[in-house]
Amino acid sequence: MNEGVTVAAEPPRFDFRQAEPRWQRAWAERRCFRVADVPTGNKPKYYVLEMFPYPSGNIHIGHMRNYVMGDVVARYKRARGYTVMHPMGWDAFGLPAENAARERGIHPAKWTWDNIAAMRAELQRIGLSLEWEREFATCDPAYYGHQQKLFLDFWRAGLAERKESWVNWDPVDGTVLANEQVIDGRGWRSGAVVEKKQLSQWFLKITDYAQELLDALATLDRWPERVRVMQANWIGRSEGARLNFSLAQPEGAIDQVEVYTTRPDTLFGMSFLALAPEHPLSAALAARDPKAAEFIAECRRMGTSEATIETAEKRGYDTGLRVRHPFMDAAFPVWIANFVLMEYGTGAIFGCPAHDQRDLDFARKYGLSVLPVVLPPGAEAVSFTIGDDAYVGPGTIINSDFLNNADVETGKRLVIRELEQRHIGRGEVNWRLRDWGVSRQRGWGCPIPMIHCGACGVVPVPDDQLPVKLPDDARFDRPGNPLDHHPTWKHVACPQCGGPASRETDTFDTFVDSSWYFARFCSPHADVPVERKAVDHWLPVDQYIGGIEHAILHLLYSRFFVRAMKRTGHLNVEEPFAGLFTQGMVTHESYRSAPGPNGIWLYPDEVVKQPDGGAVHRSTGDQVVVGRVEAMSKSKRNTVAPEPIIARYGADTARWFIMSDNPPDRDMEWTEAGVAGASRFVQRVFRLLENLPDGPDDGTSDAARALRRISHRTVAAVTEALEGFAFNVAVARLYELANAIGDAERAGQASGLTAARREAVELLARLMAPMTPHLAEEMYSRMHPGATALVADLPWPDADPDLLAAETVTIAVQVMGKLRGTIAVPPDTSRDETLAAAKVEANVARALRGKRIVKEIYVPNRIVNFVIAG
RNA sequence: GCGCGAGUGGCGAAAUGGUAACCGCAGGGGUCUCAAAAACCCCCGGAGGAAACUCCUUGCCGGUUCGAGUCCGGCCUCGCGCACCA
Numbered sequence: 001m002n003e004g005v006t007v008a009a010e011p012p013r014f015d016f017r018q019a020e021p022r023w024q025r026a027w028a029e030r031r032c033f034r035v036a037d038v039p040t041g042n043k044p045k046y047y048v049l050e051m052f053p054y055p056s057g058n059i060h061i062g063h064m065r066n067y068v069m070g071d072v073v074a075r076y077k078r079a080r081g082y083t084v085m086h087p088m089g090w091d092a093f094g095l096p097a098e099n100a101a102r103e104r105g106i107h108p109a110k111w112t113w114d115n116i117a118a119m120r121a122e123l124q125r126i127g128l129s130l131e132w133e134r135e136f137a138t139c140d141p142a143y144y145g146h147q148q149k150l151f152l153d154f155w156r157a158g159l160a161e162r163k164e165s166w167v168n169w170d171p172v173d174g175t176v177l178a179n180e181q182v183i184d185g186r187g188w189r190s191g192a193v194v195e196k197k198q199l200s201q202w203f204l205k206i207t208d209y210a211q212e213l214l215d216a217l218a219t220l221d222r223w224p225e226r227v228r229v230m231q232a233n234w235i236g237r238s239e240g241a242r243l244n245f246s247l248a249q250p251e252g253a254i255d256q257v258e259v260y261t262t263r264p265d266t267l268f269g270m271s272f273l274a275l276a277p278e279h280p281l282s283a284a285l286a287a288r289d290p291k292a293a294e295f296i297a298e299c300r301r302m303g304t305s306e307a308t309i310e311t312a313e314k315r316g317y318d319t320g321l322r323v324r325h326p327f328m329d330a331a332f333p334v335w336i337a338n339f340v341l342m343e344y345g346t347g348a349i350f351g352c353p354a355h356d357q358r359d360l361d362f363a364r365k366y367g368l369s370v371l372p373v374v375l376p377p378g379a380e381a382v383s384f385t386i387g388d389d390a391y392v393g394p395g396t397i398i399n400s401d402f403l404n405n406a407d408v409e410t411g412k413r414l415v416i417r418e419l420e421q422r423h424i425g426r427g428e429v430n431w432r433l434r435d436w437g438v439s440r441q442r443g444w445g446c447p448i449p450m451i452h453c454g455a456c457g458v459v460p461v462p463d464d465q466l467p468v469k470l471p472d473d474a475r476f477d478r479p480g481n482p483l484d485h486h487p488t489w490k491h492v493a494c495p496q497c498g499g500p501a502s503r504e505t506d507t508f509d510t511f512v513d514s515s516w517y518f519a520r521f522c523s524p525h526a527d528v529p530v531e532r533k534a535v536d537h538w539l540p541v542d543q544y545i546g547g548i549e550h551a552i553l554h555l556l557y558s559r560f561f562v563r564a565m566k567r568t569g570h571l572n573v574e575e576p577f578a579g580l581f582t583q584g585m586v587t588h589e590s591y592r593s594a595p596g597p598n599g600i601w602l603y604p605d606e607v608v609k610q611p612d613g614g615a616v617h618r619s620t621g622d623q624v625v626v627g628r629v630e631a632m633s634k635s636k637r638n639t640v641a642p643e644p645i646i647a648r649y650g651a652d653t654a655r656w657f658i659m660s661d662n663p664p665d666r667d668m669e670w671t672e673a674g675v676a677g678a679s680r681f682v683q684r685v686f687r688l689l690e691n692l693p694d695g696p697d698d699g700t701s702d703a704a705r706a707l708r709r710i711s712h713r714t715v716a717a718v719t720e721a722l723e724g725f726a727f728n729v730a731v732a733r734l735y736e737l738a739n740a741i742g743d744a745e746r747a748g749q750a751s752g753l754t755a756a757r758r759e760a761v762e763l764l765a766r767l768m769a770p771m772t773p774h775l776a777e778e779m780y781s782r783m784h785p786g787a788t789a790l791v792a793d794l795p796w797p798d799a800d801p802d803l804l805a806a807e808t809v810t811i812a813v814q815v816m817g818k819l820r821g822t823i824a825v826p827p828d829t830s831r832d833e834t835l836a837a838a839k840v841e842a843n844v845a846r847a848l849r850g851k852r853i854v855k856e857i858y859v860p861n862r863i864v865n866f867v868i869a870g
Numbered sequence: 871g872c873g874c875g876a877g878u879g880g881c882g883a884a885a886u887g888g889u890a891a892c893c894g895c896a897g898g899g900g901u902c903u904c905a906a907a908a909a910c911c912c913c914c915g916g917a918g919g920a921a922a923c924u925c926c927u928u929g930c931c932g933g934u935u936c937g938a939g940u941c942c943g944g945c946c947u948c949g950c951g952c953a954c955c956a
Contacts, residue, residue: 226874226951233873233952240956261956274956314954339954349956357871358954432955551951660894662882669882673895681894684909732884732893739893746910812889817937819889843923857936863888867936 014686016650020774024127032792033074033131035085037523037534046082047538048074049518049577051546051554052089055115055137056096059122061586061632061658061670062547064642068655069583069664069727070545071128072770076722078129079769079796085538087521088123088130090116092139093445093510101444101476108444108476112139122643127651127773129792134524138513143520144446145467146529147512152449152460153568159205162458165437166278166342169197174480175441196278196300201439202448202506206560210235210431213559222579224665227551234552236432238262241416242346243425245273245323248331252284257323257334260345260430264419265411266352268400269373271363273323274316274337276347282336285319292317292336299338314339314362326424327401337362345430353390360390373399374408436557438509443474443482445507453494453501462495468503481505514554515561518544518576535571544577551582581725584667590627590638591615599625601637604672629669640670652772653679659771660731681735682775685768688741688761689779697755703747704756708803710740711760715799718767731771737764758783766797806861813838814865815847831858838864 027033039045050070053063067088074086090112097108116137123130136143154160168177172192176199206213214235217228240262247255257273275282277299286293295317314337321334332350339358340349353363354372363370370386374395381398397403402418403411419425439448447468449461461468471489474482483489483505494501516529522538523531539562555577562576591607592599607615607624615624632639645654657678661668714737721730741760744753762783769776769791776791808824811834821843825834835856838844848866855867 229874230951236952236955238955259956263956337954339956341955344955351956356956358956361954430955548950660882666876666882671882671895674882677895680908687909726884728882728893729884735893742910810889814889814937817888817935822889846923855936857888859888863937865888865936 014650014683014775014778016652016682016774019778020125020127020651023774023777024124026777026790027129027792028132030790030793032790033078033084033086033129034133035083035131037526037531038537039083041083043081043083045538046074046077046084046543047541048077048084048086048543049521049541049545050088051544051550052091052514052517053119054091054094054096055112055119057115057118059119059126059642061640061642064126064654065586065658065664065668066545066547066583067123067126067128068658068771069581070543071126071130071655071773072659072722072727073543073545074129075770075773075792076796078792079794081795084129085134085521086128086130087134087524088128088132089135089517089521089524090119090137090139091510091514091517092116092137093144093507093513095442095444098442098444098476105477107472107474109139109470109472112137125646125651126642126655129773134521136517136520136524138446138510138517139444141467141469143517144513145469146520147446147508147516148449148461148466148468149463150516150529150565150568150570151508151512152463152466153570154204154564155460157564157568159208159564159567161203161205161435162200163203163435164198165201165203166196167199167201167437169195169199171195172479176439193301199439201437202450202504203435203437204512204560204564206436206557207431207433209560209563210237210433211429212563213433213556216559216575220575220578220580223577224580224582227548227555227580227582230551231556234433234556238430238432240264240428240430241412241419241425242428243326243419245326245350247334248322248324251281251321254281254284257281257348258346259348259350260428261350262430263352263355263412264415264425265397265400265403265406265408266355266373267325267327267350267415268403269352269354269371270325270332270350271353271359271369271371272333272335272351274335274340274349274351274362275319276340276342277336277338278342279336279340279347281321281334281348285321285336289319292319295336299336314358314365316362316366318366326419326422333368335362335366343434344432354386355390355392357390357392360386360388364388371399373397373403436509436511436560438512439506440509441481441484441505442507443470443476445510446513447483448504448506448508450504451492451494451501452504453497453499455499456494456496456501459494459496459501465495483507511553511557515557516565518558519562519565519571530565530570532571535573539571539573540575540578543579543581545581545583547585548582555580581665583664585631586640586670587629587667588632588638588640588670589629590636592625592627593617593622594625601635603637604640631667632670645675649675649679650682650774652775653682656682656731656768656772659727662728664725664727681738682772684742685738685764686775686779688738688745688764689782691745692758692761692783693754695754701752703744704753705803705807707740707744707753707756707760708800709807710737711756711763712799712803714767715763715797716804719796719799722770727771730767734764734768737767763797766791766794809861811838811861812863813841813844814863815844816868817865820844820847827861829860831860834858834860834864838866
């Protein structure tokens with residue numbers, strides 16, 4: 001850099017280093033983005049929200065892409081006359097804070113608040129139109145106290161309950177692990193073999209709303225289809241039957257086994273009954289049969305990890321018990337099987353190997369009978385047999401007594417009717433969705449506001465004693481739950497009897513924190529969880545933007561919370577997020593010092609690209625291996641931080657590149673060349689302003705009208721693109737306008753373009769404003785010296801309809817569907833005139849010569865097509 | 871296995887059933903400069919041709935249509951999600 005040496009020769013530059021902070025201050029001082037909790041006036045509201053970040057310490061490019069998209073929408077909608085709420089906060093509870101505490105002895109609160117301060121400053125340098133007055137962090141008692149109140153209201157409404165459930169237990173860390181924290185049957189951090197353990201946990205009864213959550217997906221017409229499909233799959237509705245089998249010999253007090261099936265029509269093809277290892281009958285057997293106990297213990301050691309279950313071979317243990325068939329004079333063996341899930345249905349199944357692949361695999365392994373009872377269309381009953389594949393398609397029922405000759409669907413109905421008449425079963429809808437276990441044995445989370453009293457049982461913390469605050473002096477330097485082993489925190493008097501009692505030491509799953517924050521934003525300082533008038537006005541969120549990774553859990557839990565809050569009178573909307581947009585990831589090339597495992601990963605900063613496409617190390621000059629473009633990750637060191645980019649190029653350049661590269665729902669590749677290109681463009685736009693001529697308005701020439709036409713078409717095109725989230729298309733149209741202004745600039749003063757150029761440059765700046773807000777303010781203020789208006793407060797430009805209409809249209813002329821030429825005609829030229837003009841176009845005429853026209857297609861202002869013969 | 875989405879120049883991509891490849895990135899050539907950077911101009915899907923222009927080209931095969939990247943059917947590949955849910 002030779003700054004200072006060649007200053008005089010430097011072209012005028014947009015000095016973002018001083019301009020960007022200046023305009024950020026101007027927006028803040030003018031409180032441009034401030035809105036009331038309950039606005040007056042008749043402007044329509046628009047609530048833009050990006051998924052709030054976990055305060056890990058730094059804003060990364062993925063965050064930035066998320067927030068810039070939201071900011072473009074927010075700024076655009078503001079200009080379109082909406083009162084826009086655009087808040088920001090922090091999803092501030094979570095494990096990394098505890099890990100930092102454990103590893104470095106910093107209290108999670110300090111670690112978290114320090115990170116928030118740093119990240120807030122980073123966000124502010126991006127120039128987002130955020131309303132910081134609404135900011136909060138979920139780790140603040142002023143937030144989580146209200147969450148405790150919500151939970152207690154849910155509990156009183158019967159939406160929360162305590163029940164036993166099987167969990168992944170890490171015996172070393174002394175905590176419950178989520179399924180994704182179990183890797184190859186071991187705890188992700190301790191490496192200890194994970195056990196299945198039954199614990200008493202708090203649950204929110206999301207299953208009460210399973211049907212509604214499923215049905216209402218149809219109303220979410222501004223959600224991506226795939227998210228709705230993923231949620232529908234997750235909810236997993238199935239129709240079937242529940243029925244009882246009598247044991248031939250009672251086992252202790254148990255004389256029946258209840259089974260759930262979606263294929264009651266295959267009941268006559270039964271060959272065995274299988275129990276989950278955790279089934280009560282399995283447990284009863286284990287008490288007297290050591291081999292059964294051993295088998296169950298083996299299954300338990302495999303953990304509940306889904307991946308483990310998937311890859312595990314089907315295995316079973318023949319208990320020697322037998323059950324009687326409800327409709328046949330026959331008995332079938334009872335097995336304990338590792339593939340039967342206690343959590344789904346009744347924890348027991350009847351096996352019909354001919355028509356279920358899992359049952360078939362199991363039957364073949366243990367030599368159990370396989371009797372087909374559904375005959376595929378066109379097959380012969382005498383010759384039809386089952387090979388390695390179960391038959392699961394439609395067909396005619398055979399070998400099934402009163403069901404014979406019915407089709408599958410009729411058969412299901414007939415069996416259910418029969419079961420109900422005999423009082424041994426009934427039709428039932430079942431769900432894959434389970435109740436939401438919210439208890440976590442963590443010290444850095446929202447305390448569950450319950451008290452356990454030896455005399456009174458579970459007692460809620462009275463509302464006037466909320467919030468239940470975390471202790472300031474919790475210790476994180478040993479395993480287990482810090483709240484549990486805190487010397488005093490949990491010991492309280494029972495609110496009911498006054499006797500000694502202890503607090504619930506579990507804290508909420510952090511998904512609880514993020515399930516209602518969007519509602520809290522509407523009245524962030526209220527002394528109730530949400531102010532009714534505020535949420536009635538602002539909810540639902542009009543545009544929610546975030547990563548696809550939250551397609552199921554966060555969004556489904558939030559949808560549940562809104563329903564639960566509605567039932568408990570906190571709000572009155574059907575859905576939290578009317579519009580959802582899922583943005584793609586940011587990716588980058590990865591670099592290694594050498595091919596294969598010997599190479600160590602290098603940061604992009606350490607690598608210099610060569611003109612030949614290769615790359616070398618910045619300091620050593622050694623060859624660098626350029627690897628795949630992939631999601632940024634710390635382990636591959638292919639991360640890029642926004643801060644240095646903003647310092648070097650400015651926030652507007654980074655914002656412009658982020659929006660220009662590709663459609664926002666796809667992954668974008670971050671490249672140095674791309675940022676540099678965006679920077680050149682930002683500077684070029686600024687120069688268009690610097691080069692504007694002075695002088696009287698003279699916008700009457702043809703050239704001036706042509707430029708004005710382009711300007712106004714750009715207004716229309718950019719508007720349409722932004723409405724449709726096609727930010728990259730908006731950017732392309734703005735490049736075209738800038739190119740057109742550049743052409744006009746070269747055409748010079750002689751063409752009488754002064755006014756048209758001024759108009760074009762101003763429109764360019766204002767249309768770019770959602771993407772490059774600082775540049776827009778800087779240019780606008782220079783074009784209007786002394787004006788006090790900010791672009792942030794200006795309405796969106798309107799396109800002049802007269803200028804949108806084309807003066808001439810270019811019509812493509814095809815012969816037999818192949819382009820043979822184009823003609824220019826005035827808009828709406830008649831069919832006859834257009835066809836006549838088309839026929840005399842030289843190249844078209846040549847193609848038509850000697851041929852007979854059998855058909856003439858004429859689409860006004862678009863195309864002509866001659867169909868010929870001979 | 872089931873479900874969803876996507877396949878278009880060297881790359882990111884654009885295209886209400888109507889001129890495929892706008893715009894950008896990279897690359898090449900040029901102007902300016904002692905030189906470079908910056909800036910600006912030109913070229914840039916493939917083949918043929920001096921040119922005019924012609925032919926081919928949106929993963930593959932068919933279909934509908936005057937006309938298909940776009941609609942329909944069947945396949946292939948990649949990505950994502952779910953998955954022993956009875």
